[in-house]
Structure formats: C-alpha cells, structure tokens
Amino acid sequence: MSSNTLTDPTKRSEISKYKEDLITDCLDGRPSFESESRYSLSTDGPAIRYIQPPNPEWEFGDPVTSTELGRRWMEGAKHDDDWEHFDAEKEETRKIYSLMISGVQPRPIAFVSSISATGEENIAPFSFFQALSPSPPLIMISAMNAPRIKDTTANIQATKDFTVNLISLPWIVQGNAASIDSPAHVSEWELAGLTKEPSTHVRAPRVKESAFSIECTLFDKYDIVHPDTGANMSSITFGLIKCIHVRKDILNARGVPDPAKLQNVSRLGDISYGLVTEAFRLPRPSWDSDGEMIEQVLKRKQTPDESKEVQQ
Numbered sequence: 001m002s003s004n005t006l007t008d009p010t011k012r013s014e015i016s017k018y019k020e021d022l023i024t025d026c027l028d029g030r031p032s033f034e035s036e037s038r039y040s041l042s043t044d045g046p047a048i049r050y051i052q053p054p055n056p057e058w059e060f061g062d063p064v065t066s067t068e069l070g071r072r073w074m075e076g077a078k079h080d081d082d083w084e085h086f087d088a089e090k091e092e093t094r095k096i097y098s099l100m101i102s103g104v105q106p107r108p109i110a111f112v113s114s115i116s117a118t119g120e121e122n123i124a125p126f127s128f129f130q131a132l133s134p135s136p137p138l139i140m141i142s143a144m145n146a147p148r149i150k151d152t153t154a155n156i157q158a159t160k161d162f163t164v165n166l167i168s169l170p171w172i173v174q175g176n177a178a179s180i181d182s183p184a185h186v187s188e189w190e191l192a193g194l195t196k197e198p199s200t201h202v203r204a205p206r207v208k209e210s211a212f213s214i215e216c217t218l219f220d221k222y223d224i225v226h227p228d229t230g231a232n233m234s235s236i237t238f239g240l241i242k243c244i245h246v247r248k249d250i251l252n253a254r255g256v257p258d259p260a261k262l263q264n265v266s267r268l269g270d271i272s273y274g275l276v277t278e279a280f281r282l283p284r285p286s287w288d289s290d291g292e293m294i295e296q297v298l299k300r301k302q303t304p305d306e307s308k309e310v311q312q
C-alpha cells in the first residue's frame with residue numbers, strides 16, 4: 001500500500017467512502033495483490049496452473065462417495081436437517097437476490113457501453129449475462145428495473161445497439177467503479193478512467209482496455225413481469241453479435257482466447273470477484289464411442305457381488 005493516503009488515520013476524513021470500505025472490508029489483514037497473486041507475475045509466465053482433474057480412476061456409474069474428496073463432501077448432506085430451505089414465495093426479495101448472486105457463481109461480467117437517444121454515452125457492468133447461441137450469434141443481459149430503469153436498458157431500447165466488453169483483471173477496479181449510480185451529467189467513462197474506441201458496426205463505442213469486445217444490435221427484448229403484481233421487474237436484452245474484437249496477444253495456438261492471457265474476472269457474490277488460478281481438462285464422453293462399454297459396466301455394477309454378500 002503506498003504512502004499515507006490509505007494508512008494515515010488523520011487523512012481518512014479526506015478520503016471517499018469507497019476508500020473507507022476498501023480499507024476495512026478488502027485490504028485489512030489480507031496479503032497484498034502484488035506479493036501473493038499468480039496474476040501479478042502473468043507477464044513472466046502463465047497465471048493459470050493446469051493440474052490433473054480429480055478422480056482420474058472414475059468409472060461410469062461410480063458414485064461421488066467413491067473418493068475421499070467425495071466422501072467428505074457428502075458428509076454435509078447426510079441428515080434431513082443438513083439443509084436450509086428458502087421458499088421463494090415467503091422470503092424477502094433481498095434474501096432471494098443474495099442467495100442467487102452468491103449461489104449461481106462464478107458469473108461472467110458484461111461491461112456494457114450504450115448511447116442514449118440524446119447522445120449521452122454510458123457504461124455499466126452486468127453479471128446476469130450469458131452467451132446464448134452461435135447461429136444466430138446471440139448474447140443476453142438482464143437488468144433489474146427497480147428502483148429505476150437502468151440507463152443501459154433505456155439506451156439500448158432507444159438506439160438499438162451496444163457493445164459488451166469482457167473485463168480482464170488489470171481494469172476490474174475501473175469496471176467496478178462504473179456501476180456507480182451517478183447523475184446524468186457525469187461521464188461514467190471519465191469517472192472510471194476508461195478509454196472509448198470507435199466501433200466498426202454499431203454507434204456505441206467499445207472499451208479499449210478490453211481484450212475481448214462484442215458489438216451488438218438489439219435482437220429482441222423480454223420484460224419480466226411479476227406474476228402477482230403485474231409490475232415490470234427486469235428487462236432482458238438479447239444482443240445479435242455483429243463483430244467480435246479480440247486482442248492478438250491473448251490468443252492461443254488455436255486462435256481463440258487463452259484463459260491465462262485473457263485474465264477474465266468473474267462475479268462471485270456480494271462484493272467478491274473471482275480469478276481462475278487453477279484449471280484442469282476433462283474429455284467429453286461420447287455414446288457413439290463408449291456406449292456399449294458403458295452398458296456393460298453398468299450391468300456389472302448391478303449384478304450382486306457374491307463374495308461381498310458372504311462377508312456381510
């Protein structure tokens with residue numbers, strides 16, 4: 001941590017609430033990014049360590065409890081009272097939201113650039129985001145409409161295009177800052193410290209700091225209407241991909257992004273973000289190649305093992 005701005009208590013009154021929260025919740029007692037993260041060394045070597053997958057001895061039909069790792073995992077699911085049940089109709093929306101964003105994770109983050117009908121340029125992150133279909137090439141983002149309709153939603157519906165920029169580690173702080181609910185006259189681009197790059201197929205600029213940007217036009221929209229109240233709660237925007245910009249230095253030999261070089265940041269839940277520091281590979285099973293063998297293995301497993309029965 002540098003000099004006295006963050007550490008000197010007499011200067012704390014001059015620093016923002018953002019910095020106060022950063023100190024108490026994100027810095028205090030934690031090792032520094034530079035000294036501990038594999039990513040801080042990423043220019044010298046791969047940030048992601050590839051290890052073998054768990055349970056390489058696994059055979060089709062083997063249960064999770066066939067390994068020590070699996071047995072320990074299933075310890076937490078032995079009794080009926082090992083579970084908490086949240087009835088969505090009875091819980092507060094806030095509780096369901098917290099459960100959803102912390103349970104359905106990690107989520108990729110779409111950093112969306114859009115322009116309003118009157119020409120204001122806007123950026124904001126959205127983690128209710130997914131790639132949907134390669135042909136037609138589609139992505140979706142979902143924006144909540146309460147307590148206000150997001151500028152991103154209004155802009156895309158008005159001007160019909162936008163860009164989605166994937167956030168890499170070196171600019172996650174700027175990307176996070178752009179989620180601020182700033183008034184219309186404040187430029188989120190300037191506030192976040194990010195750079196506009198003209199798009200080639202749409203009017204909304206892309207983010208120069210992003211190594212993977214997608215230009216989209218509005219393909220369709222879907223309003224999520226609450227079944228009980230009839231209120232329009234969220235808007236799903238479906239984006240038709242017009243062009244994908246990928247930085248050459250993050251490509252692997254197959255010409256697609258190498259996760260170790262792309263350094264995508266995901267959203268975990270609450271204010272936690274995630275990095276991939278370990279990965280493993282698993283082959284895709286194919287019934288054509290292995291179906292016959294799988295059926296034999298399953299049949300063998302169903303046949304009572306006589307020697308075991310005698311021992312019991």
Ligand SMILES: Cc1cc2nc3c(=O)[nH]c(=O)nc-3n(C[C@H](O)[C@H](O)[C@H](O)COP(=O)(O)O)c2cc1C
Nearest residue numbers: 124125126127128142143144150151152179180181
């Ligand atoms: C990492 C991250 C992910 C977010 N994901 C969503 C999301 O999926 N949907 C949503 O409505 N708001 C999301 N938000 C909040 C919006 O970014 C925030 O409301 C922002 O002010 C919207 O900006 P806009 O009004 O300029 O569109 C997210 C915020 C962060 C920091």
